[in-house]
Amino acid sequence: MRTFRSRLIQLHHCEGVNWKVIQSFLTFDPTLQSIYDMSAVTLTKFGLDFRIASRFYHDLHVTKPWKTNGLGEMRVITRYDEEYPERLMHIYDAPWVIYCMGNLRLLNTPSLSVVGTRHPSSHAESCMAHVLTPVVQYNITVVSGLARGVDTLAHRLALRHQSGTIAVLGSGFKHIYPKENIELATVIAKNGLLLTEYPPHRVAERTQFPERNRIISGLSKGTFVVEARKKSGSLITADQAIEQGRDVFCLPGRLTDLHSEGTNRLIQQGAKLILNSEDILCEYDEFQEKVASTI
Incomplete structure (x- = not known):
């Protein structure tokens, strides 16, 4: 089950996401859970054009969850972390x-x-x-x-x-x-x-x-x-x-x-x-x- 932290990091890895888009997501839903239930068309309401929203949707649902990408020391x-x-x-x-x-x-x-x-x-x-x-x-x-x-x-x-x-x-x-x-x-x-x-x-x-x-x-x-x-x-x-x-x-x-x-x-x-x-x-x-x- 995804935690809020893992949802935030995965969103951050998606194409088309910038500081303002994440702020809009958090304002709409501070848990970020409902983002996963949205269609590409709905995602356009957060400042993404349909082309970018479609890629974002793909990254969110098709691309494997983020990993350290081979950078073990990262x-x-x-x-929201203490560090x-x-x-x-x-x-x-x-x-x-x-x-x-x-x-x-x-x-x-x-x-x-x-x-x-x-x-x-x-x-x-x-x-x-x-x-x-x-x-x-x-x-x-x-x-x-x-x-x-x-x-x-x-x-x-x-x-x-x-x-x-x-x-x-x-x-x-x-x-x-x-x-x-x-x-x-x-x-x-x-x-x-x-x-x-x-x-x-x-x-x-x-x-x-x-x-x-x-x-x-x-x-x-x-x-x-x-x-x-x-x-x-x-x-x-x-x-x-x-x-x-x-x-x-x-x-x-x-x-x-x-x-x-x-x-x-x-x-x-x-x-x-x-x-x-x-x-x-x-x-x-x-x-x-x-x-x-x-x-």
């Missing part, structure tokens, strides 16, 4: 289900999200080492998105100092993106944590990366933006952090540098300008006394 956590991260619980559109590989304890440690350009300058790399090395030495977990550039540098810096790091993916575990970071993802799964809201079979799609940004910001007290153009995914993450009531920290850059235009604008709009690690650490209540004693 943990599946629903929004669900407390910080993520409080964002507006918290994922209904998350898939994890690695150290789940990192979900409840002090953390800092780090985002930025896919093509960081050498200046950015040296500044990241200057600012973030003391931060990770306080065992603050670095959260980022496994993307090229700043994300990769942030994960590697945390691993190098044997500090925790969480990589939030925009795809399922069977389709790590970008491919050149598959090895890095493997290392993080062993020494940190891989996390995604997408089932293992879900391939990377353009729309999923802005969606995952809310998780990157939602897992942390603050988001540190290293370098970002005027229009970039990093600014989406910063906007998400602001909407979630989290801190936004920015590395200042040269006025003529296009990769710093976005971060400089954020500072102009009220983000905290970061010159050293103390500027970040002093915002964490648990480290304020230690930081004050070193200044």
